[in-house]
Amino acid sequence: xxxxxxxxxxxxxxxxxxxxxxxxxxxxxxxxxxxxxxxxxxxxxxxxxxxxxxxxxxxxxxxxxxxxxxxxxxxxxxxxxxxxxxxxxxxxxxxxxxxxxxxxxxxxxxxxxxxxxxxxxxxxxxxxxxxxxxxxxxxxxxxxxxxxxxxxxxx
Numbered sequence: 001x002x003x004x005x006x007x008x009x010x011x012x013x014x015x016x017x018x019x020x021x022x023x024x025x026x027x028x029x030x031x032x033x034x035x036x037x038x039x040x041x042x043x044x045x046x047x048x049x050x051x052x053x054x055x056x057x058x059x060x061x062x063x064x065x066x067x068x069x070x071x072x073x074x075x076x077x078x079x080x081x082x083x084x085x086x087x088x089x090x091x092x093x094x095x096x097x098x099x100x101x102x103x104x105x106x107x108x109x110x111x112x113x114x115x116x117x118x119x120x121x122x123x124x125x126x127x128x129x130x131x132x133x134x135x136x137x138x139x140x141x142x143x144x145x146x147x148x149x150x151x152x153x154x155x
Contacts, residue, residue: 049153049154050151050152051151052125052150052151053150053151054114054115054117054148055113055148056131056144056145056147057096057113058111059109059141060109060112060139062141073112076134076135076138076139080131084127085127087118088117090114090116091112092115093110095108095110096108096109102142116128129146132146
């Protein structure tokens with residue numbers, strides 16, 4: 001067996017070893033997740049129904065100190081989130097971490113995670129963005145993470 005050298009050359013009677021391509025694996029993963037990317041209907045098993053699951057991540061520091069108190073947070077939920085999603089939501093206390101791009105340092109802060117499930121409607125997706133903008137404006141935040149994904153839900 002002849003080889004031109006390099007890290008994968010044959011030695012004696014040992015065959016040439018070539019690196020395994022990940023392209024077929026990536027293609028398979030992409031195919032399996034096709035419905036999430038193309039808007040194809042999600043195949044849910046009854047009694048579940050296709051819906052959207054949203055996570056919103058809210059940092060509570062303003063500068064280097066806790067700036068959003070529990071009372072201010074409760075008021076924000078009552079005034080901004082509940083009217084837009086009156087069917088229900090879940091709030092979880094968390095400890096967040098993110099890189100402040102303006103200063104280049106890692107910020108660790110107490111946070112809130114809001115979980116919301118809803119039927120996929122443009123008005124509901126717009127409501128998520130409106131909530132994020134209201135929080136950034138009111139509490140001088142650089143960002144609020146909004147994560148959405150298709151899901152199957154039953155209640």
